[in-house]
Amino acid sequence: MPRDFKEKFFLFGIAIIAVLTILPLFHIIYSVVVEGLPVLLKGGFKFLFGTLAPPGDGLGGIGPAILGTFILTFLASLIGLPIAVMTGVYAAEYPESIFGRLARVLLTIMMEFPTILVGLFVMQILVIPMGRYSAIAGALALAIVMMPYVTVYTEEALKSIPFMYREAAFGLGLTRFKVVFRVLARMAKKGIVTGMLIGMAKVAGETAPLLFTAGGANRIYFAGVDRPVGAISLLIYNLVQQPYENYHEIAWGASLVLMLIFLAIFLPLRLSLKEVKL
Amino acid sequence: MQKVDTFRISLLPFCILIFSIFALMIVTYLAVSVPIFQKEGPQIYTTNIWKAAENNPDEEFYGVLAAIYGSVYTSVLAVLIALPLSIGFAVFVIDYAPQKIKEPLIVTTDIMAGLPTIIYGIWGAFVLVPMLRDYVMYPLHKHLGFIPLFSFEPAGGYSFLAAGVLLGVMVTPFASSIIREAYRMVPFTYREAAFSLGATRYEATKILLSYIKPAIIAGILLAFGRAIGETVAVSLVVGNAFNIHPSLFAPGYTISSLIANQFGNAFIYGYMVSALFAAGFFLFIIGLAVNIGSLIILKRWYSHAQRF
Numbered sequence: 131m132p133r134d135f136k137e138k139f140f141l142f143g144i145a146i147i148a149v150l151t152i153l154p155l156f157h158i159i160y161s162v163v164v165e166g167l168p169v170l171l172k173g174g175f176k177f178l179f180g181t182l183a184p185p186g187d188g189l190g191g192i193g194p195a196i197l198g199t200f201i202l203t204f205l206a207s208l209i210g211l212p213i214a215v216m217t218g219v220y221a222a223e224y225p226e227s228i229f230g231r232l233a234r235v236l237l238t239i240m241m242e243f244p245t246i247l248v249g250l251f252v253m254q255i256l257v258i259p260m261g262r263y264s265a266i267a268g269a270l271a272l273a274i275v276m277m278p279y280v281t282v283y284t285e286e287a288l289k290s291i292p293f294m295y296r297e298a299a300f301g302l303g304l305t306r307f308k309v310v311f312r313v314l315a316r317m318a319k320k321g322i323v324t325g326m327l328i329g330m331a332k333v334a335g336e337t338a339p340l341l342f343t344a345g346g347a348n349r350i351y352f353a354g355v356d357r358p359v360g361a362i363s364l365l366i367y368n369l370v371q372q373p374y375e376n377y378h379e380i381a382w383g384a385s386l387v388l389m390l391i392f393l394a395i396f397l398p399l400r401l402s403l404k405e406v407k408l
Numbered sequence: 409m410q411k412v413d414t415f416r417i418s419l420l421p422f423c424i425l426i427f428s429i430f431a432l433m434i435v436t437y438l439a440v441s442v443p444i445f446q447k448e449g450p451q452i453y454t455t456n457i458w459k460a461a462e463n464n465p466d467e468e469f470y471g472v473l474a475a476i477y478g479s480v481y482t483s484v485l486a487v488l489i490a491l492p493l494s495i496g497f498a499v500f501v502i503d504y505a506p507q508k509i510k511e512p513l514i515v516t517t518d519i520m521a522g523l524p525t526i527i528y529g530i531w532g533a534f535v536l537v538p539m540l541r542d543y544v545m546y547p548l549h550k551h552l553g554f555i556p557l558f559s560f561e562p563a564g565g566y567s568f569l570a571a572g573v574l575l576g577v578m579v580t581p582f583a584s585s586i587i588r589e590a591y592r593m594v595p596f597t598y599r600e601a602a603f604s605l606g607a608t609r610y611e612a613t614k615i616l617l618s619y620i621k622p623a624i625i626a627g628i629l630l631a632f633g634r635a636i637g638e639t640v641a642v643s644l645v646v647g648n649a650f651n652i653h654p655s656l657f658a659p660g661y662t663i664s665s666l667i668a669n670q671f672g673n674a675f676i677y678g679y680m681v682s683a684l685f686a687a688g689f690f691l692f693i694i695g696l697a698v699n700i701g702s703l704i705i706l707k708r709w710y711s712h713a714q715r716f
Contacts, residue, residue: 133608140610144504147496151584152516154577155523158531165534216422224416229423236430239699242630244637246664247688247695250671251433254440254685274429281426306415328522335524338639338664342671363526367640370533378534385530392524400518 159389166386169379177383182348182365185374192384194351198360199391201352202268202344203334210273211280211326218284218322219310225289234285237278248274249339256343263345265352265359271339276329283325287318324403331395335388337363362388437689444470444682452686458650465678472687474650478568478660479691482642483635485572485656486579490631493576494584495624498591499613514588517581525578529641532574537645540573541565545657560655566647569656574645575635583631586706590623591616593713622709626702633698637691639664663691 170177173189180191217233224230252271257263291314299309315322333339340346345358348365362384369381444452448469455471501513545562552558560567594616602612617624647659648669661669667684674680 137608137610140613141504144496144500147493148500148505148513151493151497151580152513152520155516155520157535158523158527161531161535162527213422213425216419217426220416220419220423223419229420229427233423233426235703236427238703239696240430242633242637242695242699244639244664244691244695246637246639246667247433247437247692250667250685250688251436253671254436255432277426306413307418310415331522335522335526337524337526337529338668341639341668363524363640366526366530367644370530370644381530382534385527388524389527392522393519396519396522400515 162382162385162389165379165382166384169383170386173383178387181350183376183380185372186376188376189380189383192348192362192365192380192387194348195360195362195365195384196387197352198265198344198347198364199334199362199388201265201359202272202340202361203330205265205269205355206272206276206333207326207330209269210276210329213273214277214280214329215284215322215326217277218281218325219288219315221281221285222288223306223310233281237281240274241278241282244338245275245336246338246341249342252339253342260356262356263343263358264356265344266355268340268344268359268361269355271343272333272336275336275339276333279329279332280325283328284318284322287321287325288314290321291317324399327395327399331392331399334395335363335392337361337367340364341367362391434692437685437692440682440685441689442682444679444686447679452683453690456650456652460677460680462676468677468679470679470683472663472666472683472690474652475661475663475666475687476690477652478571478646479636479662479664481568481660482571482575482646482662483632485568486575486635487628487632489573489576490580490583491628493580494587494627494631495617497580497584498588499617501588502591503609503613517584520578520581521585525638525641528574528578529644532570532641533644536574537565537570540570545569549657556654557656560653560658562657564647564659566645566659567657568646568660571642571646571660571662572656574641575638578638578641579631579634582634583627586627586630587620587624590620590627590709590713593710594619620709622705626705626709629698629702629705633695633702636662636698637664637695639668643668663687 169189173191177189177191178196179193181194182192183190221230221233249271252267252274256267256270260267295313295317296309299313304312340361340363344361344364346364346368347353347358347360352359366381366384366388369377369384448471451471453471453476454473456473457469457471459467459469461467497517501510505513541562541564545565545567548558549560549562598616598619599612602615607615642662643665646662646665648661648665649659651658651660653660667688670680671684674684
């Protein structure tokens with residue numbers, strides 16, 4: 131019977147589709163591990179702490195890039211998190227105000243915004259006036275990318291608290307400041323922290339906003355916030371485009387490191403939650 | 409006496425800061441693009457010329473049509489791949505996957521959505537491109553080369569197809585999560601009604617999917633927006649050549665990869681920075697239109713869906 135046949139075909143088809151959807155991830159993980167692990171083993175500790183090798187000569191290390199990724203993520207959090215959390219609180223507390231309503235729309239749009247445009251923008255307003263690439267410019271670009279996630283999570287976490295608690299807190303005669311930061315924020319802690327970590331995991335792997343802001347530095351360690359700084363993602367992007375065999379090997383090794391950092395932040399976070407917004 | 413809400417006033421600066429960053433971004437893009445608009449007018453978007461001349465700004469001429477073409481071409485390919493995959497995956501996870509593997513499947517796609525794009529990039533450049541070139545492009549070109557789609561000799565493998573496939577892989581989990589949320593919201597009575605009429609599972613799914621059609625369109629639009637804005641992964645596989653060619657196997661440019669590639673040395677020329685900002689502005693507008701459009705569709709659908 132054709133109806134029967136269609137049914138079987140359909141069930142078979144969507145099972146295949148489901149496999150096809152996630153298959154690339156396993157192939158990516160497989161490729162990165164197969165290509166990257168030997169590099170990591172061969173390079174040993176030196177690969178994690180050393181500086182970049184000259185073209186065509188050995189592995190050297192990606193130490194400055196790893197440190198750079200942490201510095202950039204840290205600085206970006208320093209800039210972005212306070213602004214984002216406060217905006218999230220405002221949007222949750224005054225949802226009917228003009229800013230509150232618009233903030234939601236704006237942030238949802240910013241979440242989907244091409245990140246290269248953020249990099250270009252920061253270059254124009256910060257790198258050109260300063261005259262050089264710098265860690266602070268990279269961090270600002272990352273902060274702009276990070277803020278929407280943190281704000282939306284903060285807002286949703288605060289809104290999810292039942293209204294009773296608010297009433298009770300106000301009933302104790304607390305000021306609004308204390309109600310929000312002493313009572314509600316503590317209750318919404320998990321959601322807010324989740325948003326912060328998602329934002330950080332996101333920017334730790336970003337490349338496009340750093341292209342014209344951080345500048346990249348692979349042979350010297352951190353020289354100051356107003357100096358160029360490397361990042362793992364940026365290093366991979368540059369090395370892949372080089373013709374040297376050893377640079378491709380380093381790129382694979384660096385990819386494995388980046389993937390492990392990402393999974394170390396993201397996986398525990400994801401498993402402790404029901405769903406995430408990315 | 410009206411009491412001053414000090415709490416609100418102390419929070420307001422943060423809020424205003426975010427809005428001013430966004431406003432400053434728009435102003436910057438407009439302001440920096442002005443010189444090229446004054447010099448070339450709309451031709452910046454309608455011609456495919458890339459003439460950079462050192463020390464002689466009058467000789468310079470930039471037209472980014474090839475990049476616009478490439479961006480749209482690769483993103484449409486990505487969406488064509490993502491459409492069946494994301495719908496199929498959403499239906500499978502909600503309705504047919506065994507309870508035990510439901511959650512792992514969703515976690516897997518969440519990892520895919522969050523994975524640093526540069527990792528997709530290196531995989532695309534070193535694994536996907538050779539694979540596509542040897543097993544897809546060459547056979548098709550050899551046997552069906554007379555069809556314009558397959559007419560270009562796939563020399564390096566870096567092509568619209570490679571970029572489209574890579575983007576398709578990258579945006580599928582994202583589109584799927586939007587479709588999944590909508591599909592989950594379809595009231596159970598609809599399922600019951602479909603099955604009680606004697607519908608097979610295939611027929612029931614078809615009915616239910618027609619119910620969430622707006623959400624599917626919104627999901628695909630958002631996926632298109634993501635695909636068109638993606639930079640590093642695409643620029644590593646698309647070939648980076650000014651090329652308007654119908655063939656899937658031809659190398660090309662996208663707006664974002666053009667910016668990524670050319671911006672580093674743009675400052676030695678008179679108008680190139682301005683031209684690249686104009687290209688970026690175009691991307692800005694597309695991104696804005698796609699996002700606002702899909703948000704409106706989604707919002708309307710959700711408020712409609714809640715009434716049932």
